[in-house]
Amino acid sequence: MSLGEIIRESQVWKSIFRHPMPTDRRNRIVVMLTNFFLHLHPVSIKKQGIALSYTWCMGGVTFFLFLVETVTGVLLMFYYRPTLEWAYNDILALRDVLSLGILRELHRWGAHAMVITTWLHMYRVFLTGSYKPPREFNWVVGVILLLLTLLLSFTGYLLPWDQLAIWAITVGSNMARATPILGHEGPGQQLLTVGGIDMITNASDARFGLLGARFVGEETLNRFYILHCIAIPLVVALLLAIHFWRVRKDGGISGPL
Amino acid sequence: MHGSHADYLRDVSGFLGGYFLAIALMNAVYAFTMWRVKSRPMAALVWTAVAVAMTGISAIAWGGSPPELAQPIKDYINWLTGPVIYSVGTTVALVVLFVFRKFFVNPVVAWIGLNLSLIFMGLSMTDSNFGAIVMKPDNVPIVGLVFLLGFFTWLATAKGVENDERIKRGLPPTEKLDDEKVLVWPDLVYTELICMLALTAFLLVWAICLQAPLEEPASSVKTPNPSKAPWYFLGLQEMLVYYDPWNAGVVLPSLIIFGLMAIPFIDFNKRGNGYYSIEERKFAYLTFQFGFLELWVTLIILGTFLRGPNWNIFGPFEYWDPHKVLALNNVDLSQIWWNDVMHQALPKAPPGASVLREVSYVLYREWLGIVLVLAYFLLLPPLMATTIFRTFFLKMGFMRYMIMANLLLFMLSLPIKMVLRWVFNLKYIIYIPEIFLNF
Numbered sequence: 001m002s003l004g005e006i007i008r009e010s011q012v013w014k015s016i017f018r019h020p021m022p023t024d025r026r027n028r029i030v031v032m033l034t035n036f037f038l039h040l041h042p043v044s045i046k047k048q049g050i051a052l053s054y055t056w057c058m059g060g061v062t063f064f065l066f067l068v069e070t071v072t073g074v075l076l077m078f079y080y081r082p083t084l085e086w087a088y089n090d091i092l093a094l095r096d097v098l099s100l101g102i103l104r105e106l107h108r109w110g111a112h113a114m115v116i117t118t119w120l121h122m123y124r125v126f127l128t129g130s131y132k133p134p135r136e137f138n139w140v141v142g143v144i145l146l147l148l149t150l151l152l153s154f155t156g157y158l159l160p161w162d163q164l165a166i167w168a169i170t171v172g173s174n175m176a177r178a179t180p181i182l183g184h185e186g187p188g189q190q191l192l193t194v195g196g197i198d199m200i201t202n203a204s205d206a207r208f209g210l211l212g213a214r215f216v217g218e219e220t221l222n223r224f225y226i227l228h229c230i231a232i233p234l235v236v237a238l239l240l241a242i243h244f245w246r247v248r249k250d251g252g253i254s255g256p257l
Numbered sequence: 258m259h260g261s262h263a264d265y266l267r268d269v270s271g272f273l274g275g276y277f278l279a280i281a282l283m284n285a286v287y288a289f290t291m292w293r294v295k296s297r298p299m300a301a302l303v304w305t306a307v308a309v310a311m312t313g314i315s316a317i318a319w320g321g322s323p324p325e326l327a328q329p330i331k332d333y334i335n336w337l338t339g340p341v342i343y344s345v346g347t348t349v350a351l352v353v354l355f356v357f358r359k360f361f362v363n364p365v366v367a368w369i370g371l372n373l374s375l376i377f378m379g380l381s382m383t384d385s386n387f388g389a390i391v392m393k394p395d396n397v398p399i400v401g402l403v404f405l406l407g408f409f410t411w412l413a414t415a416k417g418v419e420n421d422e423r424i425k426r427g428l429p430p431t432e433k434l435d436d437e438k439v440l441v442w443p444d445l446v447y448t449e450l451i452c453m454l455a456l457t458a459f460l461l462v463w464a465i466c467l468q469a470p471l472e473e474p475a476s477s478v479k480t481p482n483p484s485k486a487p488w489y490f491l492g493l494q495e496m497l498v499y500y501d502p503w504n505a506g507v508v509l510p511s512l513i514i515f516g517l518m519a520i521p522f523i524d525f526n527k528r529g530n531g532y533y534s535i536e537e538r539k540f541a542y543l544t545f546q547f548g549f550l551e552l553w554v555t556l557i558i559l560g561t562f563l564r565g566p567n568w569n570i571f572g573p574f575e576y577w578d579p580h581k582v583l584a585l586n587n588v589d590l591s592q593i594w595w596n597d598v599m600h601q602a603l604p605k606a607p608p609g610a611s612v613l614r615e616v617s618y619v620l621y622r623e624w625l626g627i628v629l630v631l632a633y634f635l636l637l638p639p640l641m642a643t644t645i646f647r648t649f650f651l652k653m654g655f656m657r658y659m660i661m662a663n664l665l666l667f668m669l670s671l672p673i674k675m676v677l678r679w680v681f682n683l684k685y686i687i688y689i690p691e692i693f694l695n696f
């Protein structure tokens with residue numbers, strides 16, 4: 001018996017994979033049904049649905065980039081402390097001290113790429129009319145995913161705590177100051193007064209809620225860190241599960257009737 | 258100045274040598290497929306010649322004197338990238354691409370286009386101003402985005418045009434031909450594996466070649482000029498030129514998200530579901546393309562590459578001079594009406610007037626703008642329902658039609674405001690700074 005066979009005949013292997021290698025038709029079907037990761041997929045699929053020229057594999061690429069971001073992100077968290085004292089220096093050390101220091105590069109370029117592939121995926125779904133019934137709801141889930149992808153990228157942009165970071169976030173979040181009614185420079189903010197006291201000030205408006213302070217500071221760093229590393233990824237993961245589930249439930253990848 | 262240009266050329270010559278060599282290789286592969294796969298020896302010969310020429314240019318670039326764009330051409334392009342010509346020009350270009358799409362989907366035409374744009378990029382890189390913006394690490398992905406969008410738009414259009422022709426002849430779309438079922442293992446699983454490996458390799462190379470940016474430590478007193486939001490929000494930041502923040506930063510983005518979500522419920526057209534097509538859903542197609550390619554992507558490109566210090570526009574080959582001063586003499590509609598038409602000062606409540614009195618003065622001052630905006634959003638929808646959108650209105654019902662009409666009008670208000678700005682220097686149609694309500 002070859003080594004491969006010994007392994008494949010062992011009790012341990014068989015406890016994990018409950019069937020022989022997927023080399024014949026029967027086992028190729030069984031593998032799709034018994035493997036947790038593979039059961040995301042159907043057993044068989046229309047040839048058109050997996051044509052690269054049709055889907056561009058863009059949703060899949062986006063999902064893979066999300067996984068890359070998760071893994072590199074967890075590794076980055078080992079080295080990074082979200083405080084004014086350490087944030088910048090930790091990033092600096094990632095480049096200068098860590099050997100093979102491309103962790104940050106992988107994470108940053110992966111993030112840019114994910115924004116782009118999400119757009120391209122939406123573009124493909126639109127151009128094939130795949131949002132039409134019965135897939136309306138999945139398109140809506142997708143739009144929320146798009147928004148969350150942008151927010152993930154935006155909240156991460158602040159974390160290096162360099163000039164690029166805080167000013168990009170300052171410019172971006174200044175808008176919230178002008179939120180109608182809820183921003184202290186927004187139209188109609190005078191409406192929220194109680195007994196002559198203005199309720200919407202620069203210490204209580206929408207921008208303050210976003211930043212946790214009147215300007216981009218340590219509270220903002222903490223807030224964005226938690227949003228970036230925990231809150232948004234969790235929501236994205238949940239929505240992705242729904243998104244994939246619905247692709248199957250809506251009849252698989254779209255195609256002409 | 259001259260010495261530094263020579264230094265700059267030396268710095269980029271290695272990169273450009275590799276760059277032109279890559280173009281040469283690309284054309285060599287193309288020539289090879291022409292010869293072996295397509296059996297078109299003449300075409301193969303032509304593209305081999307291109308590959309040889311590019312190899313020559315590559316060698317010259319490596320030698321330290323890469324070919325450059327002539328100054329008059331650069332000046333001309335700088336002039337072209339003013340906001341008016343840029344916006345009108347990109348719109349016209351998209352219209353031309355759309356109208357003559359049967360011509361542009363021809364692979365040879367597309368290949369020539371790709372070559373020309375790559376060569377143009379290569380020549381432009383010899384300009385240090387151009388190089389400085391394009392090679393800014395966070396801007397590199399946008400260059401990628403432009404080429405990817407170009408490719409995928411071409412691909413989708415090619416498939417759409419083919420399907421449209423088939424449908425006209427009574428044939429099903431090409432997607433229908435691959436109707437048979439295959440097993441996911443191995444067909445899909447292996448494709449995914451290869452995609453993952455290729456992507457991992459790509460990311461690794463990218464990460465090794467290009468270092469992530471890290472500027473000086475954050476300082477809340479040193480404001481950079483220009484201060485830019487992350488690139489994917491630069492379309493929104495560009496809208497700040499034409500709108501106040503409450504609109505550009507809050508209302509319009511919310512409407513974009515809401516509008517995107519509403520698409521499946523607005524589009525009542527049952528055709529064009531599950532295959533590429535243009536003729537089957539022309540209105541939806543054109544609206545989306547205009548919104549995405551023109552109002553979103555080209556504004557991002559403008560904001561990233563052409564907006565410099567003080568948010569002035571700079572041509573791609575122009576030095577980002579922080580002292581460049583542009584006369585700003587924008588006026589509001591109420592000023593035009595009262596000062597220029599009525600030849601009198603703006604109406605103003607006497608000091609100490611009651612709130613009610615003050616409000617009525619403001620309304621009186623801004624009456625023209627308020628009437629115009631109300632007419633735009635309240636009168637146009639019913640008007641369109643009885644004219645150009647008659648069939649839409651009948652098929653969609655009141656609610657859906659109203660939502661679509663208002664979303665459309667909001668979307669179109671951006672180009673309208675742009676044109677008003679360029680032609681009349683008009684800043685606000687309604688200007689009520691008293692309550693931050695400027696439109």
Ligand code: HEM
Nearest residue numbers: 055059060062063122130138139142143145146252253254
């Ligand atoms: C984090 C972002 C996203 C991920 C990871 C993701 C992933 C996927 C995947 C893997 C598929 C299977 C087919 C394919 O690869 O094309 C899919 C399908 C789909 N996605 Fe997404 N998606 C994302 C965002 C979006 C967005 C922004 C939209 C639209 C606004 C969208 C709408 C859809 C729809 C309607 C389908 C079904 C398409 C069909 O059946 O042809 N998704 N998505």
